[in-house]
Amino acid sequence: MIGVITWLLQRVSGVILVAGLLIHFYLMHFSGPEQLTYASVTNRLSNPFWIAFNVIFLLSAIYHGFNGLWGIALEYVSSLRLLRFFQAFILIAASALSATGIYILAI
C-alpha cells in the first residue's frame, strides 16, 4: 500500500514540477528584466498566491528528488545498516531543505 502511495506521489509531484517549471521559466526569462528586480521579487513574495506556488513547488521538488534517491538506494544498497543510515540522511536533508526553503519564502 505504501508503495502505491509513494509511486502515485512521485508521479503527481513530477507533473506539478513540470507545470511549475513552465511558469518559473516564463517568469524568469521571458517576461522582461523588470520582473527580476529586488522590488518585484519581494513584492511577489508578499502575495499569498506566489507564496503558495513557491511552497508547493519547493515541497514537490524535495519530495520528488529524495524519494527518487531512496528508490535508487533500495536498488543498490543491500546492507540493512547502510540503508538505515541513508534513510536517516535523506530524512534529515529533506527536512532541513524544506525548513530553510519555507523560511526564505516566509520573510
Added chain:
Amino acid sequence: MTYRWHTGSLAWLIHRVTGIALTLYIFLHIYVLSHIKDPVQFESLMNLFKNPFVKVGEIGLVGLVVAHSLNGLRLTFIDVGVSTRLQKPMFWTAFAIGILILMVAAWSFIGGMH
C-alpha cells in the same frame, strides 16, 4: 557477455543520472537563495548570472531539467496506459522537443532576452 544498449535502457540511465544531479542541485539552489535578504546581496547575485561560466552552467542545468522532465512525462504516459509499443517513438519525439527547448533556452540566456 556484453550489455546491449536499447532506447529504453539509455533513457533509464539518463533519467537516473539527471535525477541525482538535479536533487544535488536543490542544495545549491536553496543555499544561494538564502543569501538574498537585502538589495545589495540580491544585486551581487544577479551580477553573477552575467558571468559566462555561470551562463554555460545555467544552460547545462536547463539540459538536465529538460531531459528529466520530458522522459518523466514519457514514463507517466506509459504508466497511465499509453501503449509501451510507443515508448521508442515517444523517446525520439521527446529528444527532438528537448533539443528545440534547449536551443530556445540557450538563445534566451546568451543574447536574446537576459
